[in-house]
Amino acid sequence: MSKLDRHMCALAPLPSEAVDWIELIPVGAFKTADSRDTMTLDDPEGVIARSLAIAPGNVLPIDFDHRSYRAPFDTRAAGWINGLKREGKRVMASVEWTDAGRAALADRSYRFLSPVFKTDRLTRQVTLIEGAGLVNTPALPQLRQLASKENDMDPFEKISGMLGLKADDPDAVEARITALLSGETQLASVIQASGIEGDDSVRQICARLGQASATPDPSQYVPMAMFKDTQRQLASIRTELDGNKVDDAIEVARAAGKITPGMEDWARQLASKDLAAFQSYVESAPVVLSGGRVIEGKPDPKPQALSAEERQICSQMGLSEETFLATRNAERKEN
Numbered sequence: 001m002s003k004l005d006r007h008m009c010a011l012a013p014l015p016s017e018a019v020d021w022i023e024l025i026p027v028g029a030f031k032t033a034d035s036r037d038t039m040t041l042d043d044p045e046g047v048i049a050r051s052l053a054i055a056p057g058n059v060l061p062i063d064f065d066h067r068s069y070r071a072p073f074d075t076r077a078a079g080w081i082n083g084l085k086r087e088g089k090r091v092m093a094s095v096e097w098t099d100a101g102r103a104a105l106a107d108r109s110y111r112f113l114s115p116v117f118k119t120d121r122l123t124r125q126v127t128l129i130e131g132a133g134l135v136n137t138p139a140l141p142q143l144r145q146l147a148s149k150e151n152d153m154d155p156f157e158k159i160s161g162m163l164g165l166k167a168d169d170p171d172a173v174e175a176r177i178t179a180l181l182s183g184e185t186q187l188a189s190v191i192q193a194s195g196i197e198g199d200d201s202v203r204q205i206c207a208r209l210g211q212a213s214a215t216p217d218p219s220q221y222v223p224m225a226m227f228k229d230t231q232r233q234l235a236s237i238r239t240e241l242d243g244n245k246v247d248d249a250i251e252v253a254r255a256a257g258k259i260t261p262g263m264e265d266w267a268r269q270l271a272s273k274d275l276a277a278f279q280s281y282v283e284s285a286p287v288v289l290s291g292g293r294v295i296e297g298k299p300d301p302k303p304q305a306l307s308a309e310e311r312q313i314c315s316q317m318g319l320s321e322e323t324f325l326a327t328r329n330a331e332r333k334e335n
Helices: 044-054 099-106 141-148 155-162 170-194 201-208 224-255 261-273 275-284 308-317 321-334
Strands: 004-008 021-026 028-030 039-041 060-064 079-087 090-097 112-120 126-135
Touching: 004 126, 021 028, 021 112, 021 126, 039 126, 044 079, 044 090, 044 126, 060 099, 079 126, 090 099, 224 261, 224 275, 261 275, 275 308, 308 321
Parallel strands: 060 126
Antiparallel strands: 004 112, 021 090, 028 039, 060 079, 079 090, 112 126
8 A cells, every 4th residue: 555645835825815715736746845856636636525525524624834733733723625626727625714714814924825635655646635724834936936025035036036037047137128128118109109198008009009908919919129130131131132133233234235344333323222213224225335336226325415314313313414424425435
């Protein structure tokens, strides 16, 4: 026959008033803040049925500081558990409180509920619930952290805990705070620009956007840092693609004899600023050949006036028509 170990450890916080149902013990694997190994409650329904069936009067006692089990012995009850049920990842207890128990909750003399239960020594499975006690020493790590809020605590540990981060990773804490401050600044700017006033500014903004509530759907949004990073990547890709288009357009114009080597710097500036204007110029420009000749049927390569397309280019590049004309004729003379 398997040997059983009895455990007493505060696993749930107490409410500030005597409510009918309170949390008693977790379902599944749980570990206390002391050196005890991980324990498991995998069959809550079976444990509940067995515990109530063998309890005297089918009720389980709640005492003070577990003094029913250790000196100085005191078997007075703070309440009686007359029902147990599984609720998600926990076992809940229906409690009929005594006057002494109600008073202890009301004046906050006790802060935690410590179940008394037995586990199989080999498997560490919870096999029986014997009752509970009102105590002030929590055994779950999460409850230890909750209790420590009322004591002196390193401010950095408090901040990191509130952010859900570890205190031994200051870089992560700093990054998270920076992101939050950035988000606050952006929200403040939106509120100011919107002319919204009042404590419910977020709700008002969401209402203006046609949303049903102030709680955003996480599937519809991404973190600001991710959004900005994506913007940077897209800008880089767009710059690279635009550069390739400019190179291609200049290569096409060069191959068609529409620009000379001396015109390439000017052509690149124009194409980078307005690719469509450069392509329009290339379509209407004469084809310059070696020796300064042009293809038959094309205009004289050295006209003394600018075409409409060339005047448009001058306007876009901020050049005077005289400068453009002199530069163009000089380039053609060289060829």
